[in-house]
Structures are given as C-alpha cells and as structure tokens.
Amino acid sequence: MSGNTVTQSVTWSLARAARELDLRRGEFDLAVHLGYVRTVPDEGGGGRRVTRAETDRVRSQEGFPEALRERVKAVGTTEGAALMGVSTARFTRLARLGLVVPAKFYVNRYRAVVWLYLAEELRRFPAERQNVPLLRGRMPEGLRDQLGAGLDLRPRNWRGRHMGFLLRQAEDPWARAAVVASLLEPAQVAEVIRDPYERACLNRFRPERPGHGAPDSPAAHLVARIMTADDPDEISWLRADLGHAVAEARETHPAPRPTPRARTGVVPEPAGPSTEEHPALPGSPPVPVPEAAFAPTGSASGPTVPGPAAAVRAVAVPILSPTVVRRSEAVLPEGPPEPGEGGRPRGLFGWLRRRDA
Numbered sequence: 001m002s003g004n005t006v007t008q009s010v011t012w013s014l015a016r017a018a019r020e021l022d023l024r025r026g027e028f029d030l031a032v033h034l035g036y037v038r039t040v041p042d043e044g045g046g047g048r049r050v051t052r053a054e055t056d057r058v059r060s061q062e063g064f065p066e067a068l069r070e071r072v073k074a075v076g077t078t079e080g081a082a083l084m085g086v087s088t089a090r091f092t093r094l095a096r097l098g099l100v101v102p103a104k105f106y107v108n109r110y111r112a113v114v115w116l117y118l119a120e121e122l123r124r125f126p127a128e129r130q131n132v133p134l135l136r137g138r139m140p141e142g143l144r145d146q147l148g149a150g151l152d153l154r155p156r157n158w159r160g161r162h163m164g165f166l167l168r169q170a171e172d173p174w175a176r177a178a179v180v181a182s183l184l185e186p187a188q189v190a191e192v193i194r195d196p197y198e199r200a201c202l203n204r205f206r207p208e209r210p211g212h213g214a215p216d217s218p219a220a221h222l223v224a225r226i227m228t229a230d231d232p233d234e235i236s237w238l239r240a241d242l243g244h245a246v247a248e249a250r251e252t253h254p255a256p257r258p259t260p261r262a263r264t265g266v267v268p269e270p271a272g273p274s275t276e277e278h279p280a281l282p283g284s285p286p287v288p289v290p291e292a293a294f295a296p297t298g299s300a301s302g303p304t305v306p307g308p309a310a311a312v313r314a315v316a317v318p319i320l321s322p323t324v325v326r327r328s329e330a331v332l333p334e335g336p337p338e339p340g341e342g343g344r345p346r347g348l349f350g351w352l353r354r355r356d357a
Helices: 003-009 014-020 025-033 052-059 066-071 077-084 088-096 119-124 129-135 141-148 154-169 173-181 186-192 196-204 218-226 232-252 308-315 322-331 348-356
Strands: 048-051 104-107 113-118
Touching (some): 014 025, 014 048, 014 052, 025 066, 025 104, 066 119, 077 088, 077 119, 088 141, 104 218, 113 119, 154 218, 173 196, 186 232, 196 232
Antiparallel strands (some): 104 113
16 A cells, blocks of 8 residues: 555544644634635545645645635624725625625624625725726715615625535535525425425435524524525525426436335235134134044044144134133023023023024
C-alpha cells in the first residue's frame, strides 16, 4: 500500500479538521459551504469528514492560513457599510434589494436575525461600474417603490446560496431532490409528489437544518420561517425544480417500497374444531369416524396399528372435555326418553324436536 493511499484513508472529524487548518469553527463551516474545503461522507454514517489529503492540500496553498481566513471572513451591517463606504441605512437597503447577498445568519438574544456578509464580496461591490450610482445620491424610483412595499430579499438570497451548498454535497439523486423539497412547505411537496413512498424517500434524505435554540423555541420557529420559501415566484420555481429532480431520481432508481411477504411453500394444516370455542351441545350425537381410519396397516397376524393417515384423521375427531361430559351426564336421563302426551318424548329431546319443527 502506497503512502498516498494511506493518507487518503485517514479522515478527520470536522472539529479536528478545523484545528488542523487553524480556523475557528464558524470560519471552517463557512469554508466548507463555499467549497474551499472539501468533505466526504462518513462510511459509518456519522455525517461528513475531511481527509488528511484535503487538509494537506489546503495547508499547502500560498498565504495559508491568513489568505483562507480573509476569504471566509463574514461581517455584519456596520462593518460591511464601512467596507463599502456607505451608511448603515443605505447598506441595509442594498441588502434588502438583493444587491448584496448574506452568507450566514444567527439569532441574537433579542430574537432578532443578524445577517452576515462576506467581506471579500463587499470589497468588490464598489469596484464594479454599474454599482457606483447605487452608492451615492437617491435610489432609483423603481427600487424605492419596492422598498416601500416591504421587499426584503435577504432570506430568499440566503436560501439560494444555502441550497447551492447542499446540492454540491448531495451525491444521490434522491438527496438532491430532498434538498429542493426541504425549502418548501410539506403541503407544497405533497401537491407536487403524490406518491407517499417517494415523499418518505425525500424525508429520509432531508438535510438537517441549522440549529438555533431548543426545538419548538421562538428562535427555532424563526429559523424555520427563514428556511421555508414564502415568495410566490420562489415557490413556483422550487415546485418546478422539485418535479424535475424527482423525475431524474425515478430514472436512476425508484423509491423503495415494501415488498410482499415471500411464500415459503408450506401449507399450514387446518386447525381442528375447538371444544372451548364451540362446545358440543348436551345430547348431540357423536361425530362419526370412518372405519378406514382404524384399518390395520400391518400383517394379518401382527398387531393392529393405525396408519399415518388414520392418525391424522383421528386427531381431527373432537374430544369432549371432562367438564362437558359431566354437564351432559347431569342433563341426559338414563335410558330411553319417556313418551309424553300424544306419544311425544318429554325432556330435552322433545324440546329439541319441537324447536326444530
């Protein structure tokens, strides 16, 4: 085994890889999201890992680690406005219009969403000629109308960036379709995908949402709203994309379905009548047993032994329990029934005949 193969087989956990690259965990997660650090699925099903060869590749780049830290540096509104040379109010308006795209967010202790932007992208914004009019003077009238109507594209732009990151990591066609489905309401998914087994497959591959606060907490509900499409145009686009993604996944391999129980070829023997469930009525005639069931199978001089078939048929003969026998003896009189008036027998037999008549 070559040394390169051994290096490829060694993997680090995400926390260990962040230490190897001299990055804080937030910086490392953003580096993974942006594709600067490649991860591989854990063979044991424990999430994502980083190979030792990948950490060696990143460490060998020029300017490491300062250059990598600068590329993954995320800033808030105040620092971002200073990098662009505008006021914080104008920076917020540009972000709401979708002209600058947030890279991540978090919920502070006041349950307010704090958007963070890549410093590298903010530095490039003023350098582009078409953006210069947006940094000085009044905003164009059309943009002012959109802001007045309450337009805020920050959540939608973040969802688009986050979906791109998840699609880069997805390796299975159903996993890619699940990424699209994760941004829609369950009712929207059910309208597009009618097959319940396909929806179950999408749920199995559904990516985990970023953890912000305890489950069912106000912060968690706020994050859920941010991660769910609410704009009609975005919903329409995601529904169409989900239909195409599921169609491609069906062609690759259909969603798993429950298989019918395999037949073993063994026919169970019919169960004989149960005396407990259907007790014999007192006085009912015994079930006749064919004489062939007790026919001798040995020689004429040998002992009479019932054959296998006779034994099976003999098992089917109902046997009265001692309780039923004692009950029958207590009800039935000894000897033939005495005739009553008109020659009709009295007692239980007479009552049964009258009931049948």
